[in-house]
């Protein structure tokens with residue numbers, strides 16, 4: 032990340048900050064304190080000591096030896112001098128933090144130390160809660176989805192209010208976890224918070240802010256430190272703060288980048304650390320801080336990418352927030368703040384808006400930075416030609432701009448053609464490409480010197496590529512001598528990996544290709560086809576962007592730009608047609624519909640917009656009967672899920688396509704109120720994608736029909752995660768003929784019970800419910816928050832015991848149910864008697880009762896009639912067909928229909 036670079040620059044800064052100290056300095060007091068009057072003794076005599084001592088009698092102060100009997104005289108003087116000294120130390124800390132965070136560098140060498148954070152910092156869109164997009168989704172995709180999720184109840188939280196309770200929550204917020212995908216601005220956010228505090232602008236009730244990154248903490252993970260020493264090491268300005276002082280200060284610990292943590296945070300281990308001077312491993316210090324054993328009143332703020340956030344048990348988190356990047360207005364503000372030249376910013380903004388994919392990607396601040404870098408360069412230099420429109424175009428230009436910058440800084444700066452530039456840098460870029468590719472395959476984003484060396488890169492080569500590969504941790508090197516590297520953004524790693532792959536293809540490096548694809552490659556279309564297949568099979572989508580870049584790199588324009596790097600590809604025009612056709616026909620069994628959308632993205636990267644245009648036309652026309660191919664369905668799913676308008680109803684049966692096509696539409700569930708997915712043969716993979724979509728749409732979705740799908744236990748288990756979510760507002764759930772097992776039922780009903788207040792309609796017809804299942808259902812029905820209005824239990828094989836349990840549950844909470852369908856169950860007299868008791872209850876509001884085909888006996892029918900007579904006020908529809916109904920009972924019922932006290936109007 033460029034944020035890392037910023038750290039590097041800070042470390043190199045000649046300013047007298049703690050960062051430039053040598054490691055042995057950090058063990059001793061820094062020189063900055065040595066000339067001060069020695070306040071260490073007085074610092075110990077803090078008010079709190081005296082306060083405690085006062086209650087325990089006449090004990091002497093541990094340092095000055097004074098007794099509390101003379102406290103009254105001393106208190107005023109020593110208190111004020113202690114506080115003053117503490118204040119001085121804290122002021123020093125503030126100055127040091129201000130120095131550290133006021134300047135940022137964003138990968139542009141020539142502006143080192145030049146940019147003030149306050150000048151470029153653009154407010155981010157932060158919301159409470161977490162959009163529960165499944166965590167194993169690739170982060171780029173999460174972002175696309177997140178980019179349009181701006182529901183009404185998502186009121187933003189301002190940076191400075193992160194610990195502020197919203198008016199209706201009177202609770203103390205001690206631990207905050209802030210989630211956000213790569214490059215979304217988490218590091219910038221915590222730095223801005225810290226800077227505002229250090230400048231005395233915000234949150235002045237906090238006495239000390241301590242910002243630590245997991246990257247730094249990783250480096251001492253095997254060492255034993257006390258919390259106090261930890262502070263002294265990472266924030267030398269706090270060297271003079273003592274344990275006693277810490278205890279009375281209001282502290283805020285910020286831990287940035289949990290995703291990069293190599294500590295194993297084990298919350299089950301009960302190694303208690305409650306003293307700030309007690310030595311322990313860094314992970315124990317952290318878990319004890321988070322659990323509140325150590326400095327229980329300290330505030331804790333942790334940032335993380337979503338995939339790693341679950342390391343902190345939810346029980347310890349008081350508030351979960353999510354950085355969602357920039358809103359449309361914030362994107363524009365970003366560009367306006369960045370450039371003083373208004374015409375330039377306007378041109379950049381209007382270009383961003385012309386390309387949908389650029390506009391979407393600009394939700395990520397780091398992508399805004401890439402776009403700004405490229406477009407500024409193109410619009411202010413002699414560069415002619417079209418501005419980049421696709422992601423691949425943008426990244427190709429980005430690479431050139433960075434290369435050119437490096438040239439200007441490190442060589443004499445005279446103009447060279449783009450191609451020459453590339454050729455000159457070819458070697459180092461290809462080594463970086465290899466590093467990017469090999470580490471991407473392993474899922475790594477941080478690398479050590481050994482990794483670089485394995486690819487033939489030496490540290491100096493890497494460090495000059497400040498825009499492409501940044502050395503980070505200069506500061507930590509001083510402590511532990513271990514430099515760590517990463518690409519400024521994961522997407523840049525994926526781009527370079529794609530460039531490297533193309534280079535290997537062109538240069539017939541068959542070993543690399545075969546290792547990756549485990550097959551022989553004969554031509555470009557086969558090569559891309561194989562990689563596409565491989566990427567589609569990945570559960571996490573970790574190759575999605577890589578494969579998109581590879582397709583974009585086929586285009587002649589990009590081939591021309593990066594020729595020096597990738598070499599010559601033969602026969603490109605002929606192959607392009609083949610590749611496009613392959614993409615359109617691609618249909619591999621059991622691929623996640625979320626993955627399949629990437630096929631459509633690849634077409635866009637190849638500038639083939641036909642499918643896109645056809646779907647736009649389809650969406651505009653009212654006619655839904657048009658035949659849709661699978662690729663159309665993927666495009667449609669993508670466009671529906673990205674649409675600003677929430678779709679009222681997604682009914683798969685209305686779309687004229689194949690079974691596979693129907694499954695490919697599932698991602699659109701992310702953006703609809705009613706999802707009718709009846710009978711669509713949900714496979715396990717499709718079910719996983721559905722759950723991911725459901726979890727990301729907990730607040731819109733009101734109606735879900737999964738009937739006639741064999742949703743296996745695993746599927747139900749995932750769905751339960753959605754139902755339990757506090758954001759889930761589902762009102763209607765249909766699971767007719769889903770072959771639910773006892774395990775599934777147990778999970779389902781307990782999930783519904785944990786969040787029962789929205790569900791109004793539950794259809795379970797055609798599932799064989801065991802006694803234990805019905806017991807769980809009864810518990811749900813009994814729950815005081817249950818608002819179930821309509822319960823359909825047709826053909827559920829209800830036993831006598833089951834019925835008894837259910838009816839008694841209904842009786843205990845009778846006021847909401849309006850529609851009860853028990854048809855096609857064998858009901859015994861005793862159960863009907865219980866049911867009658869429920870119907871007679873004065874709070875019973877049932878309007879529709881279906882007991883057809885229930886083998887009701889004569890006695891049961893008679894009991895029913897008399898119950899209805901005694902409480903005739905609500906029932907409107909009664910179905911008793913195919914039961915042993917006597918003429919006399921029928922007559923009494925018909926009389927009831929005519930009675931002015933009865934509402935019964937429909938009798939069958």
Ligand SMILES: Nc1ncnc2c1ncn2[C@@H]1O[C@H](COP(=O)(O)OP(=O)(O)OP(=O)(O)O)[C@@H](O)[C@H]1O
Nearest residue numbers: 033034152153213214215216217218219396397400
């Ligand atoms: N609020 C902001 N205003 C202006 N630019 C921003 C802002 N937030 C982020 N950026 C830009 O995006 C880059 C990446 O941001 P940052 O390092 O904070 O992301 P991150 O969420 O911490 O990412 P990662 O999880 O990969 O560490 C910054 O270097 C900067 O260029």
